[in-house]
Amino acid sequence: MNKRFRRIAVLMGGPSSEREISLASGRAVASALTGLGYEVTPVTLADDQVDLPGDTEAVFIALHGAFGEDGQVQSILEARGIPFTGSGSASSRLAFDKLETKKVLERCGIPTPPYEMLGAGQPPTLSLPLVIKPPRQGSSIGIHIVKESTAWTAACEHALSFGPDVMVEAFISGRELTVGVIDRQVLPIVEIRAPEGNYDFQAKYTKGMTEYLCPAPLPDAVTRTLQQIALDTFDALGCRGLGRVDFRLTEANEPYVLELNSIPGFTETSLLPKAAKAAGIDFPDLCELVLNQARC
Secondary structure, three states, X not given: OOOOOOEEEEEEEXXXXXXXXXXXXXXXXXXXXXXXXXXXXXXXXXXXXXXXXXOOOEEEEOOOOOOOOOOHHHHHHHHHOOOEOOOOHHHHHHHHOHHHHHHHHHHOOOOOOOEEEEEOOOOXXXXXXXXXXXXXXXXXXXXXXXXXXXXXXXXXXXXXXXXXEEEEEEOOOOEEEEEEEEOOEEOOOEEEEOHXXXXXXXXXXOOOOOEEEOOOOOOHHHHHHHHHHHHHHHXXXXXXXXXXXXXXXXXOOOEEEEEEEOOOOOOOOOHHHHHHHHOOOOHHHHHHXXXXXXXX
């Protein structure tokens, strides 16, 4: 593959609650690109100060959560005119905000679970079971599935610890699936089989706790439908480069989009690289493919 850039800075760490995950992604990307012959400088951020080597030609963003995925670091790099991987600042802000994403999905006719926004002390109008989530957090942080009314208060208080309001969604019973997109190429679908169907932070990052099937065992027509909806979501949010769309699928094979991750996990065992591997793209080539799409 031709090298558009030679001197690469890989941004990792950052101030968000997903710092440790970001460090793992950044180290994996830096190692892969170094192995391909790039001059790579790992840049570990402690806060929102971005200090890059003066000869940086492009930035691979391996930051997850706030500052990395919400458009802030993208705005900084755009102002400096430095090409970077992934979506631009406006699309990143949109995809990171679950409420604004919902509005776009509804406007575009993309199926998504019914929802409402609640502040402290406000009871839900939707019926149990419900999913409570902070509207501007990633990596399943602060998310709770509430099946009994007695669990509502504690779950809501925890989700509210991340901000002044929470998103409450109808819980869609069924299968959990995710669809990756690289340069508008839709990857094989990954099915996530978590304990008791609850893919929370612990299930996501505890080795061996969750089973992953790729390609997901689905009828061909359902696979095509999910992949098309994933691409429609990617385009509706104005994304570029890479993204991963999370779904719930009912027993009747009705799909519901939960969210789009604009900078998904990027170690060799993360979901997007798993899907790429199933498509015949190994991890170093995936990193290079993403890098070659860097823009400012």
